[in-house]
Amino acid sequence: MKQLIAILFILFLAGCAAQMPAAQPAAQTQPTATAAPAAQATTVPTAAPQPVATAAPTEEEFAPGPMTAKDPIILKQGNFHKVVHPTSGRVQIIRSPGGAMTVNLIGFDTTPGPGLALVLHSGNVQSGYVVSSLTSATGNYPYNLPASHDVRAYTRAAIYNKKYNVIYGEADLT
Numbered sequence: 001m002k003q004l005i006a007i008l009f010i011l012f013l014a015g016c017a018a019q020m021p022a023a024q025p026a027a028q029t030q031p032t033a034t035a036a037p038a039a040q041a042t043t044v045p046t047a048a049p050q051p052v053a054t055a056a057p058t059e060e061e062f063a064p065g066p067m068t069a070k071d072p073i074i075l076k077q078g079n080f081h082k083v084v085h086p087t088s089g090r091v092q093i094i095r096s097p098g099g100a101m102t103v104n105l106i107g108f109d110t111t112p113g114p115g116l117a118l119v120l121h122s123g124n125v126q127s128g129y130v131v132s133s134l135t136s137a138t139g140n141y142p143y144n145l146p147a148s149h150d151v152r153a154y155t156r157a158a159i160y161n162k163k164y165n166v167i168y169g170e171a172d173l174t
Contacts, residue, residue, distance in 0.1 A: 072096045078171035085111035087169020091157045101145040112137040115163045120154040
């Protein structure tokens with residue numbers, strides 16, 4: 001959760017930086033067109049820098065979903081719960097601005113076991129889409145999905161052991 005908040009904060013700061021005006025060159029003195037004394041020179045006016053907002057952010061600024069077209073989009077997400085073995089953490093299916101998709105395990109923890117895989121399914125884990133073997137039983141890990149893969153039909157993400165036909169933990173995707 002802390003990492004998700006940190007990512008959102010970084011995206012917020014990047015958005016603020018993108019909205020700041022570009023640096024203006026320093027004012028230069030220009031000689032006047034008439035024969036004025038050399039002591040008198042005119043300056044080219046520059047726009048005053050815009051103040052940075054210091055007001056507390058509103059709830060709208062922290063609304064879920066993309067803030068700009070350059071932000072990743074959370075397509076589906078859910079929290080893991082125990083089915084046979086203790087499993088916790090969060091799963092998110094994200095589409096990045098370039099179209100690439102990932103399944104991210106965040107704060108993930110399950111009981112280690114042989115042959116564990118991350119599977120997306122809609123009720124029958126055996127016929128689901130195997131995303132990948134687990135990198136680790138704990139931590140934060142992204143798993144790539146084909147950009148053309150349609151994830152709308154999946155309602156669950158499972159940590160599955162095919163050899164023993166056991167679902168360690170599962171998350172309902174919304």
